[in-house]
Amino acid sequence: MRIRFLASLLAALTLIVAPLAAQTDGQTSSQTEGQTDGRTDHQTPVQKPDSGDEKKPPTPEHTGIHAFFKDLGQDYKNLWHVDNLVVAGLGGGAALAVHPWDQDTNAHLRSHYDLVNDIYAPAKYYGGTPIQIALSVGTYAYGRIFDEPKVSHLGMDLLRAQIIAESIVEPLKFAVGRERPDGSNNQSFPSGHAAATFAGATIIERHLGWKYAWAGYAIAAYVASSRLHDNVHYLSDVVFGSAVGVISGRTVTQHGASYWTFVPATTPDGGMVILMMHVGE
Secondary structure (H helix, E strand, O other), rough: OOOHHHHHHHHHHHHHHHHHHHHHHHHHHHHHHHOOOOOOOOOOOOOOOOOOHOOOOOOOOOHHHHHHHHHHHHHHHHHOHHHHHHHHHHHHHHHHHHHHHHHHHHHHHHHOOOOHHHHHOHHHHHHHHHHHHHHHHHHHHHHOOOOOHHHHHHHHHHHHHHHHHHHHHHHHOOOOOOOOOOOOOOOOOOOOOHHHHHHHHHHHHHOHHHHHHHHHHHHHHHHHHHHHHHHOOOOHHHHHHHHHHHHHHHHHHOOOOHHHHHEEEOOOOOOEEEEEEEEOO
16 A cells, blocks of 8 residues: 555656646747747847846757766866855855754654644655655656756756755765664664755756745755654754755756855854855856
């Protein structure tokens, strides 16, 4: 029964995400065709400035296996991009800031009624790497089978982001060796479930924009909080795991759509740091 439920969930989620990517492609194509209507051959089309939502990752010419491994190699070079270092610093600082509340947060979430237990039950499956990989492969296969390049590109980026996230999380788990709250092993920091789901949400945001990304981030937050309720991670684990996920998603979508500026500034009482995101070519 549980296997059948998971299979149904995977199929449903793939059929939701993949057509969304295809739909955005169709909208862009129809807008382009509409702009050419009524224009004579000697007229030059007027280029309108792009808005933030229109700056999606460009669809590559090829989305096959060769392109996948070629781009994956480039991802590890992009991993040290200054944007990622900023996110890592912010994630590490946030994890350190919430560390004093690690024990209390878990105790609070675990004290709720059985209804909360039922709500969180699917999260440990959905946030697991096998499910995330299956969703990524399903999206990629949908695009290849139905000749939707943007969908296969989305699936390829989802899969690469999961690989990047896993390759960061696992070495950190063994290097840090933090014991889980339930004492089951010493692989608590950082949370792999948080990293996997935030990586997927970041890819959706970069491909489809915030109009569709809010749902992905809401699910990622749901999965991350479930790890506290299940007493297998601390709050600081999931905070830094979420940062790893964002880093992974941004790494595979380094197409120049945006960048961060990290600016220190003084105030009458001391100092502050201003973080700005610029959107442009």
